[in-house]
Amino acid sequence: MNTARALAGFSIAGIMVLAPAAAHATAGPATGTSDARAAQAAAPTQWGPHHAAGRRARAAGSLTATAKDDPGKPADRVTVTGSVTDLTAGSSTCGWAVFRISTADAVGGVTLKQRSYRTCTHGKPLKFAFSHKKVYHVELKVCAGAKAAKPSLTCLYAGTWKPLYTYYA
Incomplete structure (x- = not known):
């Protein structure tokens, strides 16, 4: 019985010691979370390089998404x-980067959009940007x-x- 009381006493003492630290730890990041999300949104995420079959075309770039709470x-x-x-040698072939984007429409559904970029000049990259x-x-x-x-x-x-x-x- 005395052992049980001693363990209970240690448990309660441990909770009392850890409770202020836990409260401080929880309060600290709450304000930093929005700052971390803003920093994450500001820093673009690199993607690629991705290649076509046989490495006949290549695409690479970055993507930036706004931060969100939900x-x-x-x-x-x-x-x-x-x-x-x-990266093809022929003059009648081209490299394509095709994007499929799912967006929310006005009535709460999902709309599928497509963007495609084509270059037919061997070795010369075509730059693109969209939002x-x-x-x-x-x-x-x-x-x-x-x-x-079109593709x-x-x-x-x-x-x-x-x-x-x-x-x-």
């Missing part, structure tokens, strides 16, 4: 910058294909999309 809501704004380079509001997800696919006004169906539907940003991560 991980269940989309980012207010996502900005993507980068470049795509054609979207209320972003849930950004994905990338790098392809090499025939010179055309081929093979480019869009074969292979896997590389996730660059997800709202809940």
Whole structure:
């Protein structure tokens, strides 16, 4: 019985000693959390390089997402910058960077948008930048294909999309 009382006394004493430290630790980061999120949003996240099949094209860049308090809501704004380079030797082929962006629409649904950037000059990178509001997800696919006004169906539907940003991560 005396051992139980001694252990209980140590437990209560330990709680009394740790309680002020825990309260201080909890109060400290609460103000720093918004500062940490702001710093995280200000610092762009590097992505890439990602290559097309056979390394016939390459894309790399950075992504910046605004900080948010609720991980269940989309980012207010996502900005993507980068470049795509054609690594094919033929003059009739091009390198593509295709982005698939999921955004929130006005009625609470999700809208799927697509941005594509093409360069047909071997070895010379094409720079790009775009921004979207209320972003849930950004994905990338790098392809090499025939010179055309838009990416081929093979480019869009074969292979896997590389996730660059997800709202809940």
